[in-house]
Structures are given as C-alpha cells and as structure tokens.
Amino acid sequence: MKILGRAWCFGDNISTDDIIPGRFFHLRGNIKELARHTFEDLRPDFSKSVRPGDIIVAGENFGIGSSREHAVHVLKVLGISAIIAKSFSRIFFRNAINIGIPAIVANTSGIDEGDKLEINLNKGTVFDITKNLKISFKPIPRFLIDILEAGGLIEYVKKYGPNLVRP
Amino acid sequence: MTLAEKLISQKLSKEVYAGDIVMVPVDWVIAQDGTAPLAIRQFRKLQVNEVFNDQRIIFFIDHAAPSPRRELSNEHILIRRFAKEFGIKIHDVGDGIIHQVFIERYATPGDIVVGADSHTCTAGALCTFAAGFGSTDIAVAMALGYTWLRVPETIEIIIDGLLPEGVYAKDLALAIISKLGPNGASYKALEFKGDVIKALSMDSRFTLTNMAVECGAKTALIEVDDICAEYLTARGRPVKERLKADPDASYESSIYMDASALEPLVAVPHSVHNVKPVTKVQGIEINQAFIGTCTNGRLEDLRVAASILKDKRIKEGVRLLVAPASREVYLNALEEGIIEVIVKAGGVVLPPGCGPCVGVHLGVLGNGEVCISTQNRNFRGRMGNPKSEVYLASPATVAASAIRGEIADPREVK
Numbered sequence: 175m176k177i178l179g180r181a182w183c184f185g186d187n188i189s190t191d192d193i194i195p196g197r198f199f200h201l202r203g204n205i206k207e208l209a210r211h212t213f214e215d216l217r218p219d220f221s222k223s224v225r226p227g228d229i230i231v232a233g234e235n236f237g238i239g240s241s242r243e244h245a246v247h248v249l250k251v252l253g254i255s256a257i258i259a260k261s262f263s264r265i266f267f268r269n270a271i272n273i274g275i276p277a278i279v280a281n282t283s284g285i286d287e288g289d290k291l292e293i294n295l296n297k298g299t300v301f302d303i304t305k306n307l308k309i310s311f312k313p314i315p316r317f318l319i320d321i322l323e324a325g326g327l328i329e330y331v332k333k334y335g336p337n338l339v340r341p
Numbered sequence: 342m343t344l345a346e347k348l349i350s351q352k353l354s355k356e357v358y359a360g361d362i363v364m365v366p367v368d369w370v371i372a373q374d375g376t377a378p379l380a381i382r383q384f385r386k387l388q389v390n391e392v393f394n395d396q397r398i399i400f401f402i403d404h405a406a407p408s409p410r411r412e413l414s415n416e417h418i419l420i421r422r423f424a425k426e427f428g429i430k431i432h433d434v435g436d437g438i439i440h441q442v443f444i445e446r447y448a449t450p451g452d453i454v455v456g457a458d459s460h461t462c463t464a465g466a467l468c469t470f471a472a473g474f475g476s477t478d479i480a481v482a483m484a485l486g487y488t489w490l491r492v493p494e495t496i497e498i499i500i501d502g503l504l505p506e507g508v509y510a511k512d513l514a515l516a517i518i519s520k521l522g523p524n525g526a527s528y529k530a531l532e533f534k535g536d537v538i539k540a541l542s543m544d545s546r547f548t549l550t551n552m553a554v555e556c557g558a559k560t561a562l563i564e565v566d567d568i569c570a571e572y573l574t575a576r577g578r579p580v581k582e583r584l585k586a587d588p589d590a591s592y593e594s595s596i597y598m599d600a601s602a603l604e605p606l607v608a609v610p611h612s613v614h615n616v617k618p619v620t621k622v623q624g625i626e627i628n629q630a631f632i633g634t635c636t637n638g639r640l641e642d643l644r645v646a647a648s649i650l651k652d653k654r655i656k657e658g659v660r661l662l663v664a665p666a667s668r669e670v671y672l673n674a675l676e677e678g679i680i681e682v683i684v685k686a687g688g689v690v691l692p693p694g695c696g697p698c699v700g701v702h703l704g705v706l707g708n709g710e711v712c713i714s715t716q717n718r719n720f721r722g723r724m725g726n727p728k729s730e731v732y733l734a735s736p737a738t739v740a741a742s743a744i745r746g747e748i749a750d751p752r753e754v755k
Contacts, residue, residue, distance in 0.1 A: 187523050187612065191720040195727070196700035199405060200412040203378055203419075215727040235524040235557070239720060241459040243379055243475035264528050264559055265459060269475035315362075327477050328386045331485070338481075338489045339364050 175295040179229040179255045183287040186233035190245040209248040226253030231285045237266025246273045274326035280311035343495040343590045344562040345530040348470040359494040366487045368452035373439045375404040376457035378416045381423045383480035393486030395428040401439035406694040409702035437667025437693035440635040459554045465561040466546035472560045493530040494593040500535040502601035507752035510545035511735035514552040515606040519616035527557030537600045543572040544641035551636045555613045608733035611721040619750045629660045629712040630743035634698045637715030638666030646740040647679040650686035656746025661688040664696035700725030713742045
C-alpha cells in the first residue's frame with residue numbers, strides 16, 4: 175500500500191476529546207455533521223481546510239483518553255489517508271486500523287506542517303518529499319495490513335471469515 | 342506467569358506469554374450509550390443474524406441519562422430496539438454507570454471482558470482481564486464471541502506503608518499516574534500488590550484499577566483475596582478459584598511506593614498527570630464541585646464526603662453536584678442518611694450515571710468557570726467547555742473545597 179499526502183502536524187498527548195470534543199456527543203449518530211467539529215478547539219480551521227488524502231502527523235501518545243471510535247470516523251470522513259505518530263494510545267491505534275486508516279509509529283520529528291509525504295506500508299518507509307528525508311518504521315504486522323487492505327475490520331471479517339488472526 | 346498471562350492462558354487452555362498475539366473467547370461484551378449505537382451500526386454491516394450469546398452482551402444508558410437532547414433520545418431508542426430484537430440485557434436510565442453496575446452484578450474472577458469504554462479496566466480489581474475497545478471491535482465481538490489481543494507485559498506496582506489521614510485511593514492513583522506519565526504503561530497491564538492494597542476496601546481498589554488507563558494501561562489487576570471474595574459472595578457470585586501470579590513471574594518493571602509519605606493530591610488543568618500536592622493549589626476559587634463517576638461515585642466515596650459535609654453548609658455561590666454511581670449505591674446512601682447530609686449541606690443529587698463528567702449534561706461549565714471533581718479526566722473541554730478548567734481530586738478534597746469555595750486541604754476542614 176502506498177499513500178501520498180500533505181502533513182498536518184500536532185504535538186504530544188492529543189486526546190480523543192481534542193479530536194472530537196465531548197460536547198458534540200449528540201452528533202455521534204451523524205458522523206458527517208460531527209466531522210465539521212474535528213479538532214475544533216485546537217485548529218478551528220481544520221475541517222474546512224483539510225483535503226482528501228491529507229496525513230495527520232503527531233508526537234507521542236496520539237489518541238489518548240476516551241475509547242470513542244468517532245474520533246477515527248471523523249478523520250475518515252474528512253479523507254485522512256494515514257496517521258503517523260511517535261506513539262499511539264492503544265485503543266485509538268486499534269480503532270484506526272479497524273476503520274481502515276493506517277496508524278504508523280515512526281519518528282516524526284523531522285516532518286513539518288504542509289510537507290508532502292509518501293508512505294510505503296509494506297516496506298515501512300515514510301518519504302518526506304518536501305525535505306528529501308527518508309524515515310523508516312517497523313512494518314505493521316501482516317494481518318493488520320490485511321485489515322487495512324480489506325477496508326477495515328468489518329470488511330475483513332466478511333472477506334476472510336471469523337479467523338481474526340490469520341498466519 | 343503474571344496475572345494477565347494466567348488469565349488469558351486459562352481461557353485458552355494453553356500457556357501464552359507477553360508478546361503473543363492470540364484470539365481469545367470473551368465472557369462479556371459491554372457498551373454504553375456513547376459507543377453502543379456505533380457498535381450496533383457496525384454490527385449491522387456484518388450482515389449476521391445473531392449475536393454470539395444474548396446473555397453475555399449488556400448495554401448501559403449512563404452517559405446522557407436521562408437524555409438532554411432529541412438526537413440522543415433517538416440513539417437511546419436505537420439501543421433499546423436492538424436489545425429487544427436480540428434479547429440483550431439493557432440497564433436503562435437510572436441503573437447507573439456501566440463499570441459500576443458491571444462490577445456489582447456481573448464481573449467474576451477469570452472473565453475476559455471487552456467494553457466499549459476506556460475505563461472497562463475498572464473490573465480488573467475483581468481479577469478479570471477487562472479492557473477498553475472501540476465500537477467496531479465490540480461489534481465483531483458481539484457477533485463472534487471473541488477478539489484478538491496481544492498478551493501484555495506487566496508492570497507490578499507494590500504499595501507498602503499506611504495511607505495517612507486525608508489520603509485516599511484517588512490520591513494513590515494520581516501519585517501512580519504522575520510517576521508513570523500519560524503513556525508509561527501503554528499497551529501494558531498493571532498488577533497492584535503490597536500491604537496497602539491488601540488492606541484497601543473493594544470500593545477503593547476500583548478507583549485504582551479505573552484510573553490505570555490514564556497512564557495508557559490495557560488493564561489493571563489485583564489478586565482475589567478475602568476482601569474480594571467477600572464482596573463477590575455478598576452478591577451471589579462465590580469465588581471458585583483464586584488465581585495468583587507465580588512467584589517467579591516475569592515483570593517488565595516494578596514500582597515501589599511508600600504510601601505513608603503521600604499527601605492529598607490534585608491533578609491540575611489540563612492533564613491527569615499534572616499532579617500537585619493540595620497544599621500547592623489550595624485557595625484557587627471554584628464554581629462547581631462534583632462527586633461521582635466510575636472513579637469515585639461509590640458508597641465509600643459518598644460516605645467520606647458526607648462525613649466532611651455533616652452539619653456544614655457549602656460556600657454560597659458554589660454548586661456541589663453528587664451523582665451516585667449506581668442505583669445500589671444510591672439506595673445504600675439513602676439508607677445510611679448520606680443523601681440527607683449532602684442535600685442539607687446545599688448539594689444537588691443527580692441521577693445515577695456519568696453526570697457532568699463527559700460534558701454532555703447535568704453541570705456543563707460556563708466560560709472561565711472552575712470545577713474540582715472526583716472524575717478521572719481533566720482534558721481541556723472535558724466538562725463541555727474548552728474555556729473552563731477542571732481539577733481532579735479525592736471525594737474528601739472535593740467536599741472540603743465545596744465548603745471553602747476554593748481548593749482546600751481535607752485535613753484542615755473538620
């Protein structure tokens with residue numbers, strides 16, 4: 175899987191409350207409407223300026239806090255093609271893969287806002303085209319790539335049946 | 342083997358160790374009104390006609406209960422209809438918070454629990470392997486009856502000494518989180534042990550396991566002992582087997598703490614690991630004080646608060662909100678006279694449930710307002726307004742602060 179996109183940079187410890195605040199709880203049944211409030215408190219312009227294919231780049235511990243999967247669905251609806259962070263909160267990482275957004279653990283220190291990135295999931299590389307910088311990462315386990323390629327866990331189960339961890 | 346390794350190995354009837362990726366059958370699948378509707382929608386996409394076991398899936402309406410908006414009322418209808426269609430048990434408005442009702446009525450040592458809520462780890466104090474997941478994992482678990490897991494490494498946390506006056510399990514939890522940091526236990530299990538843990542009531546133990554996720558932990562575990570067995574027996578779930586970690590279990594790291602050296606602590610805005618002694622923040626004026634949640638809404642918590650509030654009035658202009666964590670807690674608090682003390686002191690009693698913790702209803706903060714709360718998170722905007730501030734503390738510290746109208750040291754409010 176190859177992904178090409180533009181970087182949006184965030185810091186450490188971005189919570190799912192930062193991604194989609196709890197005060198929009200009543201919109202959870204309408205993901206498109208909910209998505210208009212993505213990152214509203216941190217980056218009020220985000221949902222209007224983000225373009226399909228864009229990539230989220232973050233520091234440590236992205237997606238901490240609430241298990242709300244809506245935090246991934248709003249990014250998906252806005253067309254985010256991948257999330258690269260130094261580390262992820264466990265639940266958010268699973269949610270991202272389950273919804274079909276690659277969550278990549280890599281050293282993001284050299285990437286700046288707006289940089290053009292090319293990600294090769296199978297090889298485990300992020301290439302910062304703007305900076306001519308190559309960043310390697312530990313490839314995602316095969317069965318998680320299978321989930322991503324299927325389009326998420328629901329599609330994966332429909333395609334491969336009930337055996338979640340295939341050799 | 343650690344407790345986490347033992348629990349998963351026992352369920353699989355084969356030995357597995359930290360780092361192994363396994364498919365594991367689940368004993369319980371639980372979800373609340375913020376996450377169940379999405380799980381239901383994802384379940385529908387699977388196009389299966391039945392759930393794996395209608396007796397082992399439970400829905401709870403606690404986050405927006407009763408509903409403050411028609412959109413949420415409609416989500417509640419969706420949950421109720423699905424529950425009816427598949428014969429699934431539902432705890433509706435007024436029964437209480439998912440984690441509290443689950444430990445009171447369902448969790449049994451040895452169980453594997455997947456919950457669509459990050460604080461599912463609370464049930465680990467009953468020696469269940471309980472972890473939080475997103476709605477899609479829950480949808481798949483509802484259909485298949487199992488999930489995939491990476492067997493976690495374990496950090497053992499050994500707490501010796503004696504809790505000093507005015508210091509409670511919440512202070513201990515904040516001390517541990519400030520030590521580990523927001524991802525110090527990411528993907529790992531915590532195992533709590535030591536003299537202090539052995540002496541803690543179940544209510545206090547649940548406070549510790551509840552907050553494990555605030556340092557990134559997948560789950561948190563405490564061995565079954567007499568106190569735990571008694572708690573379960575009283576609820577008609579006698580313990581059959583007491584799982585113990587092996588003496589030679591391999592821990593990723595060990596943290597030793599002397600509880601005797603602790604003092605009351607407060608997590609200051611806007612992160613849970615931003616912890617300071619109450620003596621450093623006392624005097625900060627508050628508008629609202631909240632006692633409740635899956636962290637500190639249990640009988641013992643309300644009892645401690647009432648002992649401070651008895652025959653006193655809260656500061657004029659301050660709102661004290663109290664939400665019992667469940668109907669059982671509420672009834673017991675009524676019987677003990679705790680509710681009367683709270684109401685006479687000027688407090689407002691909210692229905693059992695999450696109350697204002699999630700920023701949805703029942704105490705949303707205004708611009709520039711400050712709340713001190715017994716909840717587990719103080720992220721910016723958590724209580725419904727990014728222009729407000731939330732401090733986290735024990736029920737004693739919150740009750741003392743309500744009386745003073747400013748953050749106060751519970752040891753000084755007598």
